[in-house]
Amino acid sequence: MPSGLSTSWLLWALLSAAFAALTAIFAKVGVANIHSDLATLLRTIIILALVATMVWAGGAWQPPAEIPTRTWIFLTLSGVATGASWLCYFRALKLGDAARVAPVDKLSVVLVAIFGIVFLGERLSALATLGVVLIAAGAALVALG
Structure with a gap:
């Protein structure tokens, strides 16, 4: 297995952040001038195109029939949860300040733990x-402040 910076979970987590x-x-x-759900759809289409390109270019494709059922179930559940999260996040951004919405959204860190x-x-x-x-206290302070 390769080692170094490109395989560091911390590097990828920091890039994700x-x-x-x-x-x-x-x-x-x-989202300022359109409905938040439409903004979510447009962003999702862009993400789909980007990830499809990365899978194709990186040679990561495998036939769907070769993917285990358990994997399909949990990736489907993850996709539904992601979609719900994005819809809620964009609605919150439409209604509130990004500097307040994002820290509250990061309560997901607390929930993941x-x-x-x-x-x-x-x-x-x-x-x-x-x-x-x-993290929980910080999110609460930002939301209430």
Whole structure:
């Protein structure tokens, strides 16, 4: 297995955070003059084209029949959850300030920690638990401030 920066989960997580931040700013401007659901659809079409291009160019395609049923079930559930999240996120951006909406949306970090513990049997150290509590407190302060 290759090692180094390109296989570092931390690098990819930081890039994800940076792109998520840009998503909030670009979406806030983009949703200003259209319905939030239409904005979500347009963004989804763009994402589909981008990811399809990456799968094709990277040689990552495999026949759908070769994908296990369990994988299909959980990717379908993930897709439904993502769609619902995006619809809610764009509606929130349409109605509120990006600087307040995005931190509240990041309560997903807190929920992932809780769901990971409850459903996946993951464990958090005391320090990680403190971090999750502080994320929740920070989101609450930004939302109420």
